[in-house]
Amino acid sequence: MDEDEANTEISRRTLIESGTTALLVTTLPRAALGAGPLEDAGPPLPSVTMELQINGRSHSLTLDPRTTLLDALREHLALTGSKKGCDHGQCGACTVLIEGRRINSCLTLAVMHDGQSVTTIEGLAEGDNLHPLQTAFVEHDGFQCGYCTSGQICSAIGMLAESRTGMPSYVTEDLTQPQPELTDAEIRERMSGNICRCAAYPNIVVAIKQAAGMPT
Amino acid sequence: MKAFTYQRADSAAHAAAAAVKPGAKIIAGGTNLLDLMKLQVETPSQLVDINRLPLDKIEETPDGGLRVGALVRNSDLAADPQVRRRYGVLSRALLAGASAQLRNKATTGGNLLQRTRCYYFYDVTKPCNKREPGSGCAALAGFNRIHAILGTSDHCIATHPSDMAVAMRALDAKVETVNHEGEARVIPIAEFHRLPGKTPEIETSLKSGEIITAVTLPPPLPGVQLYRKVRDRASYAFALVSVAAIVDSSRGRISSARLAFGGLAHKPWRVAQAEEKLANTSANASAFKAAANAVLDGARGFGGNDFKIPLMRRTLHSVLAEITRA
Numbered sequence: 001m002d003e004d005e006a007n008t009e010i011s012r013r014t015l016i017e018s019g020t021t022a023l024l025v026t027t028l029p030r031a032a033l034g035a036g037p038l039e040d041a042g043p044p045l046p047s048v049t050m051e052l053q054i055n056g057r058s059h060s061l062t063l064d065p066r067t068t069l070l071d072a073l074r075e076h077l078a079l080t081g082s083k084k085g086c087d088h089g090q091c092g093a094c095t096v097l098i099e100g101r102r103i104n105s106c107l108t109l110a111v112m113h114d115g116q117s118v119t120t121i122e123g124l125a126e127g128d129n130l131h132p133l134q135t136a137f138v139e140h141d142g143f144q145c146g147y148c149t150s151g152q153i154c155s156a157i158g159m160l161a162e163s164r165t166g167m168p169s170y171v172t173e174d175l176t177q178p179q180p181e182l183t184d185a186e187i188r189e190r191m192s193g194n195i196c197r198c199a200a201y202p203n204i205v206v207a208i209k210q211a212a213g214m215p216t
Numbered sequence: 217m218k219a220f221t222y223q224r225a226d227s228a229a230h231a232a233a234a235a236v237k238p239g240a241k242i243i244a245g246g247t248n249l250l251d252l253m254k255l256q257v258e259t260p261s262q263l264v265d266i267n268r269l270p271l272d273k274i275e276e277t278p279d280g281g282l283r284v285g286a287l288v289r290n291s292d293l294a295a296d297p298q299v300r301r302r303y304g305v306l307s308r309a310l311l312a313g314a315s316a317q318l319r320n321k322a323t324t325g326g327n328l329l330q331r332t333r334c335y336y337f338y339d340v341t342k343p344c345n346k347r348e349p350g351s352g353c354a355a356l357a358g359f360n361r362i363h364a365i366l367g368t369s370d371h372c373i374a375t376h377p378s379d380m381a382v383a384m385r386a387l388d389a390k391v392e393t394v395n396h397e398g399e400a401r402v403i404p405i406a407e408f409h410r411l412p413g414k415t416p417e418i419e420t421s422l423k424s425g426e427i428i429t430a431v432t433l434p435p436p437l438p439g440v441q442l443y444r445k446v447r448d449r450a451s452y453a454f455a456l457v458s459v460a461a462i463v464d465s466s467r468g469r470i471s472s473a474r475l476a477f478g479g480l481a482h483k484p485w486r487v488a489q490a491e492e493k494l495a496n497t498s499a500n501a502s503a504f505k506a507a508a509n510a511v512l513d514g515a516r517g518f519g520g521n522d523f524k525i526p527l528m529r530r531t532l533h534s535v536l537a538e539i540t541r542a
Contacts, residue, residue, distance in 0.1 A: 045219045065222035065263070068250070088251050095317055104317045107247045111222055112265055159316060167295045170311040170451065175300040192451035193315025 050114035054079070055123025065111055070094045072110035073120060081121035081150045085195075092194035095151040095158070096120050102158025104193075121150035124157070133157060136207035140216075144198035152194045156208045159190045163212075182212065218259040225266045228429055232396040234264040236425030242266055244287060245321040247314075248330040256340055257331075257347055271325075271429055274298070280435040283392075286325030286428045290380065291316065293324060303433060305441035305460050309383035312445045315452050325428035328381055328391065328408065329420065332374035332482075333454055335359065345371045346416040361520040362454065365528075366512070367481040372416030373518055376409060376483050377454050383443055385484035386460035386476035390432045396425035402432075409483030416482070439464030439472065440539045446479075446531050455479035457528050465540045468499050473536075477511065480528060487511045499540035504533045 049062045054077065063072060070087075073079040073096070082105055085093030089107040096105045097119040124131035133153045136142065143149040163182055171189045172180040180186065187205050196204065209216045225231035225242075235242050239261035243249055252258040271285040274296050282303070284293060293299055294310035314322065322330075336342045336354040343352035355363055355373050363373040384405050391403045408420055422428070442461045447453040458478035464471045473494040477485040490510035497503045508529040515525055 045221050048222055065220060066217045087254065089247055089315075089318060092315065092317060101320045102317050103321045104247070107250050107318075108321065109222070109243075109246065109250065109263075112243070112246065112267060155317065158320075162291070162295075162316065165295070167291065168300065168307065168311065170308070172311075175304050175307055189451050190316055193317045 048111045050111050052110065052113060053115075053117040055119060056117075061110065063110055065109065067110050068106055069096070069108050069110045069113060069118070070105040073105065073118075079120055079122050082154075083147055083150060085148065085151075090195070091148070091151075092155055093148050093151040095155040095194065097154055097158055100158070100161055102155050119154070119157075121154055124153070131157075133207070133211040136210040137204070140203045140207040140210065141200065142204045142207035143196070143200050148194060148196045148198075152191070152196065152204055155191060155194045156204075156211070159187075160208070160212055163190070182209075182214065184209075217253045218256060218261075220260050221262045223262070223264055224268060225264050226268075228266070228269055228271065228394050228427060229396070229398045231264050231266045231269065232394055232398075232425050232427045234262070235427060236396040237262065240264055242427055244323040244326045245289070245318075246326075247318050247322050248326065252331060252338075255338060257338060266427070277432060282433045284324050284431045284433070286323060286430055288324045290314070290319040290322045290324070290327060293380075294319065302436045303383075303387060303441070305386060305443050305462060306380070306383040306433070308441075308443035309379040309445075309458075309460060312443060312455075312458070313379040324380070324431055327378055328384075328428065328431070329422075330378060331419070333377045334363065334374040337374060346374060346412070346419075349415070349417050356518060359520055360518045362456065362479075363518060363521045364481045365515045365517055365521055365524050366485055367411045367483070368516065368518075369412045369414065369416070371414055372412035372482065374412065374416065374482060375479055376419075376481070378484070379443070379445060379455060379458060379478060381405070381409070382455075382458055382476045382478035382484040383460040384431065384433070385486050386462055386474045387433050387436070389434075391428055392430040392432060393422065393426045394429050395423065395427075400429075401426070405431075405484070406486070412482050419482075437462055437464065437472065437474065442535055442539055444531060444535045446527060457524055457531050459531055459535045460484075461535050461539060463494075463536065463539045465499055468540060470494050470497055470499050470503070470540060473507075475507070475511070475532070477528065480515075480524065485511070487513070489513075494536075499536065501533070504536045505529070507536070508532050 047062045048065045052059050073082050083093035085091035087106045089104040094106040095102050133156050166178050168175050168180050169189045171185050206216045241260035243263045243265050271287040273285045275283045277283050290310050294307045300307050336344045337346050342354040345353050364375045389405045391408050393401045439462050445455045445458040455478045460476045462474040473491050487510050490507040493506045
């Protein structure tokens, strides 16, 4: 990274940390916005307009159709809690909830979700009261560097909701059971779409069990 | 990603009509297509979004089978009570594929149409006859651990990556389509995916402007259903070898067997002779070996994937032994 880029990066981070609005962020030079979809070659094509309900607030956006949901959140709405790890659906760091279901926000276009509700890590706490999964991750050291954590937590919320509806997994012995029990093996299998390079997995499993009200 | 225009389809016929235009692509779950677009392996000039079409139902058919809409998500199909009870091999295969996040997005139609995960197909700096016809195949003499051992050609040794399609092959599913003129067609799954031959870029029997609307499953056959997937890690990895088996047996005697294999070929692999060798026979090692020999007729390794030949034998033996043990 050369000096100019470093400076831009610092100023961008400072802007976001100080609670700058999305409007200001989108007026930054393109270079400051990182690997956005517009940097690739090709003539500009018509923008698309969409309405997204993000963490209970309505946002009207006009974007290049190439904009992934992850880039819309991070680069256009300054919601940088959702992380870009691999940008290919392999790591799970970008996991968000659409209408309550977990997906990889890097592998979908924002415009495909026009009119839908999106929940990100920023939408979980109520004021200063953390979501039970956030509290459990803190209490059990469910992370080290923290880069995968927002994806892990959103994924765990989706996973527990799936489990409540009776969703089986690859390790469920009897598929006809209406409500497969969430054993450690089940939690690990169901969370396999979220990679943690620090390998905090044992603590992540315990944190999820605590948040689910299971014995840890 | 290359620039494209975006439009939302309001009917399957409208989508098919839009998709017939050069450069247009249908997008459903998008988990594979968008990945390939980021790498510029796929460069559509127009995307036709079919996600809002009412193709997301699972219904019983008059003959006692099941009709699965093209937009039913992989997770919803795996969790469906009917599928879990009567088509366990399909539920298991779906749950063996990808991650929960991807299964929530990926669709039934899209799963069938996903592209190979051959490293050289993904790497636009390398020759690949599938991505760029006539450019050559870097996998033939390259790193080919994950590649095919059956049905290969000098032009392509890629595998089809789907687990779901392997179970559907064992179940004799049918693919329902509609074209841009509104004509419907039913394609048996055996004829849906193609071998690479000289045209590995043509992967299915779908014609231009023809889109999948549903997959139908006939009533399930009697017997035990099982999906076994062998891979490099316990979860969230593509199959090196997988077996979808439906075997009817009693007291060590097999009355009928259906076997489909993943990870071995450009399409889900099924060999009638192998199933005939097992029908009305005692469940023992020599019968299992005879079936494996029939499956592997014409098999050929390319160096890195030679291990798949013994791995397939052992996996099949393990599956048949487990099913017939009771």
